Amino acid sequence: MNKLFVLIIGTLLLLALLVSCSGKKEVDSEKTNTNSDDKLEISIMMHFDGIEFPQKGNDVEKEIEEYTKSKLDIQAAPGATFSEKLPAVVASGDMPMVIGMNQFREPYMINALRGDLFWEIGLFLDQFPNLSSINSVIYDNISLDGKTYGLPRVRPLARDIYIYRKDWLDNLGMEEPKTVEEFYEMLYAFSYNDPDQNGKDDTYGMTVEKEGLINRFAPLFGAPNGWEEKDGQFTHTTSTQEYLDGLNFFKKLYDNGLITKDFAVIERSQWEEAFALGKAGVWPDTSNAIVRMYNRIREHEPNVELGAFSLLEGPHGKRVAAGGGHNGIFVFPKSSIKTEEELIQVLSFFEKLQEEPMHTLFKWGVEGKHYDLVDGKPILNESADLHNEVILPYTLPLGIVPAEENALVGDISQLEQLERELPVENEEFAIHNPTTKLISDTQAEKGPQLNTIISDANIKYIMGQLDEKGWKKEIDRWRTSGGDKMAEEYAQEYAKLDK
Template sequence: MKKLHWSTVTKLIALSLFLLLITAACSNDAGDQPGQAGQDGVEGNAPAGPLDIKIIMHFDGIEFPQAGNPVETAMEEYTNTELTIEAAPGSVTAEKLPAIVASGDMPQVIGSSWFKDPYMINAFRGDVFWEIGPYLEDFPNLASINPIIYNNISIDGKIYGLPRVRPLARDVYIYRKDWLDHLGLEEPKTVEDFYEMLRAFTYDDPDNNGQDDTYGMAVSGVGMQNRFGPLYGSPNNWEERDGQFVHAVTTPEYLDGLNFFKKLYDDKLISRDFAVLQRAQWEEAFTSGKAGVWPDTSNAIVRMYNRMKESTPGVELGAFSLFEGPYGNRVPAGGGHNGIFVFPKSSIKTEEELRQILGFFEKLQEEQMHTLFKWGVEGTHYELVDGKPVPIEGSDIHNDVILPYRLPLGIIPAEVNALQGDITELEILEERLPIENEPYAIHDAAINLISPTQSERGAQLNTMITDVNTKYIMGELDEAGWLEEIEKWRSAGGDLVAQEYSEEAGKVQK
């Protein structure tokens, strides 16, 4: 820096006073500057220094980065904050949160995927957390989130949290395109086409090695019934009919979907050991070239291709999600989120402080932060070439950025506002398929409702359905036996849950 040589102390004092006045004047407009991002929504009340924010969230990577790393520093500088992030694996966080909430000694921000647990419901109803719904209109990025998602996370019709947004209907079928091309087939358009694809992958030597060593689709557990039931016309879990709640398992359409599942098993087109297949084995069945279809979510397409291309030269993957069943195109919708962030009143005392915290999340949705989350740090993870981000080979954006920050801390998906780079056809497909699904999404009518019986006995009731479906698919129960077991489920609490949902829905609607 160039030094100024003044001859008198008087001039130095005069200059200092002048600069002080200029700084004070400029501070009135500080909310418009990137450095004051954390205070959006509060006019004339921005603190002089960075805003201290402590966050507890779960993180499922190997090791969370040390404080002061380039990614966290970039976030702090842009949002004018000093962050203290306590991150632990989901299982650890889930175990700790009840005691943290009960103690009242909480940070300003808590990330929770367990906000429907009884202790959290009691906390919401006990006024432990801020209801943020009335403030969202002052934050354009946060207010832009699909209202369906906000409705899905609401408690008693009130919004207490910011959702970590993900697509509402993201189920897809990832498949071996090279196998399909070899067999001269096209992507399925109907459920009959889908069956034929799986049959050909099982019996027509799709890998052209002259051996009978492949099958149609890798399946782990009976979760596929959550897709097949709606495909055949059943509700997605719960449906409201004339004020009464009806569970999918009590409908004939659900059994139609289960019969399709059973046919795939009987014809040996899916994993024979689906009932005990763990995730690692499920993935390995596809990556090793045993199964031709892998049902997962849209964000797994590119990851699976990157995993396979090194070990399987010439592999080509495709993905689709929609094919017509007896009731047309129908795909189950999820909640549209991966947990929420909530804001305790014990650590955020005033509306002004709440607005400052919401302002921090608002700024994280802007281009510079989305670019950071998607591409990493310029010069470390990417370079700008002709104005477009280009990844630097060998950089570890997955462990530096995606796992510790983008996934657990993101609100709106980073690709929404990030700088656009050149992306592959599979990356385009990952973004396109969930959008195509939305008009055909079948929503769970009870997703934002609270049932005491479901909270207390939900795991037991769900296990009853899983067990009876598994036995039916594997031929250990006939249709009459399956129906008899569903009646037991109803008596064990299923009907009571339906009644409680009906009563709760009436209260929320009022």
């Protein structure tokens, strides 16, 4: 009897111990994303456009981990490699906790988002002051079916500008243009009035590639930015007279020798080089390119002076095409972030990245290495490699809000000030594309082919290989090949959101 009693008690104790051990394992499994130092372990997959990603444990990464109380596992790949790998990674379901991507409008990502593979984060953003303060238009632009699945890598909504040779303009005794007519006069003078004063006929007005300026000039002449929505119906910009007016202005620049003659075939590097080497007087690009180009030119021309402007008064006033306001988004897979609690922890990491110490790190680097504080202002150490050690690997791919928003302020040049001011000035006059937040299956499947029809027609018209009747015939071909179907699909998507 006593032996039986002891056996029963022993068995019960053993069962209790097993249950206890089982429970302990379950609790531990819930903490798989934290380590012994209570640091959140975050795996991030993102593109990286530098030469070589910094080694693990570098000074920048250490500062990020210390401030955000995290342990980072960053998988970085060049843009082209990243784009090739991403579909397979998503399809496998074996994803990191965070993925930074530009391809969220691709069919496979639309299916994945609608298939509930990623967290909808819009429901949680009001808990984070920095993340929720991002312009609602940008969140709207990255939404799908009215839901927010990602954090945007924010950039200005309207950042198209014109960078020009101010020293050339001064040589000619001219003022910065304010209207389309004055802009034309400037380009004409740069082409024919020897603006560099070398006694040679070796300059022209503006360097352009393909039809990039058509998308700038068409809105300026009153055309929609891509599409126009009216009473729930969608009209493509090429169906308007205003688009043709902008195209005719571009053709006038070409016919009169004011822009790159071989614009249809040059590469981006040649487009930039024409301005950098003093062949063209105007370079149309984005606001963040001013200082970079200035530094490039002054290496061989120390006395160069650049200026920049964005808004021109056209027949319909000041208008500038708006973009999406982002350079891709971060998404959060449910396969690796299991609970809302974990999601909030990861969002908290990105929230802390927007605070002053992290923005100062992203803007200036590590104090004592990349910069020094002098009278409370950061002064860059010119011998430090800020670009390759900080900007390319961390600031650009990992940033949400631009670093200068909250970083310590140092002395900035007039050109740096222009980089900040011009996109702000543009916002009041920005023309938005209403289809940015909408999905068209035809666009997803046939978009590149359809765009080629328009691009080829525009180039042939500008170069005189098509007359106006022939150009309109090509636009009709675009419509019957899928353009009209896109308009129908956008109208259907718009109606769903409107409900």
